Amino acid sequence: MDDILYIVVPAYNxxxxxNQLVSDWYPVVERHSAExxxxxxxxxxxxxxxxxxxxxxLAAARPLLQPLTKPNGGHGPTVLFAYRYxxxxxxxxxxxxxxxxxxxxxxxxEFWEKRKSYDAIFGNRTxxxxxxxxxxxxxxxxxxxxxxFKVSIPDANAPxxxxxxxxxxxxxxxxxxxxxxxxxxxxxxxxFFHKKVKFIPISFRPRQGGTNSINVRKxxxxxxxxxxxxxxxxxxxx
Numbered sequence: 644m645d646d647i648l649y650i651v652v653p654a655y656n657x658x659x660x661x662n663q664l665v666s667d668w669y670p671v672v673e674r675h676s677a678e679x680x681x682x683x684x685x686x687x688x689x690x691x692x693x694x695x696x697x698x699x700x701l702a703a704a705r706p707l708l709q710p711l712t713k714p715n716g717g718h719g720p721t722v723l724f725a726y727r728y729x730x731x732x733x734x735x736x737x738x739x740x741x742x743x744x745x746x747x748x749x750x751x752x753e754f755w756e757k758r759k760s761y762d763a764i765f766g767n768r769t770x771x772x773x774x775x776x777x778x779x780x781x782x783x784x785x786x787x788x789x790x791x792f793k794v795s796i797p798d799a800n801a802p803x804x805x806x807x808x809x810x811x812x813x814x815x816x817x818x819x820x821x822x823x824x825x826x827x828x829x830x831x832x833x834x835f836f837h838k839k840v841k842f843i844p845i846s847f848r849p850r851q852g853g854t855n856s857i858n859v860r861k862x863x864x865x866x867x868x869x870x871x872x873x874x875x876x877x878x879x880x881x
Contacts, residue, residue, distance in 0.1 A: 645677030646758070649734035651684045651725035653718055654742040658692040661685070665701050665708060667748045668740070672707050675755065682709045682732070685742065686725045689715025719823035726811050726825070734808055739826070741802040745773060745848045753843060754805045762810045762838040765830055766803030766845035773849055784827060791873040792880075794834040796842075799827040803845050810838065818876060824869055828876065835880065 650672050654661060665683070672683040687695040687710065698710035713724060722739060729737045736758055740746045746766070754764045771778045785796050804826065814832040818825060833840035 646675075646735040647677045647733065648672060648675045648681040648736050648738065648755075649684055649729035649732065650682070650738045650740065651686065651722070651729055652740055652742050653686050653688055653721035653725060654690065654694050654698075655688040655715070655718070655721075656690045656692045657694050657742045658690075658697060660742055660744050661694055661697050662701070663744055664742050665698075665705070667744075669705055669708060671748050671751050676707055677735075679707070682707055682734075684709045684711060684725055684728060686721050686728075687712040688717070688721040689713065716821060717823060719825050720821040723815070723820070723822065723825050726815060730808055730811060730815075736805060736807060737811060738805045739802060746803045747846050747848070750803070750845050751805075754803075757841065757843075758805060758807075760839065761841050763804065763806040763829070763833050763840045765798065765833075765840065765842050766801035766847075767798040767842040768801050768847040769797075769844045771847045773847065787870070787873065788827065788831055791877050792831050792835050794831055796830050796834060798842065799830045800824065801845065801847075802826065804829070817879065819872065822872065824872075 650668055652664065652668070657664070664685070669683055672681050675681055685698055685708070687698065695710060695712045702708040702710050711728065713721065725739070726737060738751070738754070757764060781798060781800060785799050788799055789795060806829070810833070814829055817832060818828050822828065
């Protein structure tokens with residue numbers, strides 16, 4: 644029996660990008676739709692623009708596109724919402740990416756072909772088109788994770804990751820329900836608990852339209868809270 648794939652995508656004020664997102668990723672889920680059960684799930688995180696209306700219009704002619712909407716909660720909680728939804732719908736594999744056009748759907752196939760050999764496969768943004776400051780933040784994050792969890796990870800937070808349902812079922816309960824950095828911790832847990840994980844280099848383009856909702860002030864605020872959360876999570880792993 645074919646594996647059921649759910650591609651999950653958080654979206655906030657992405658009216659400029661959402662048509663291209665669906666054009667890029669809907670063919671991927673079509674190619675890997677197990678008896679029509681696979682889905683492209685785009686979760687509207689309380690956008691102030693017409694992102695959700697556009698999604699509903701696109702879904703009218705695309706049966707594998709599932710738009711969802713929720714009150715604004717931020718990227719991390721929205722990713723967690725999407726993961727839980729995919730698990731509830733009995734997806735075998737869950738792939739996460741973002742809605743800003745920075746990732747390349749052509750690179751998905753290598754991940755899919757290797758899926759039976761690993762519990763999780765993560766993208767590694769060896770070259771980044773989103774600026775030196777964002778690359779610096781990621782490097783600092785990886786250093787902090789190494790300090791707290793004694794793990795070496797090349798890219799903790801890349802929005803290009805394929806995971807088995809068993810992987811998510813095991814590790815989602817180990818973090819707070821509305822955690823801000825779930826993708827980073829999902830990468831950490833795999834290495835920390837010696838799961839079969841792999842990091843594959845991917846390309847990473849500049850944002851293709853719209854405005855990034857994560858600014859320096861938000862990064863600092865999330866970072867401060869993250870230090871406390873890392874300490875708490877690490878204590879729970881002892």
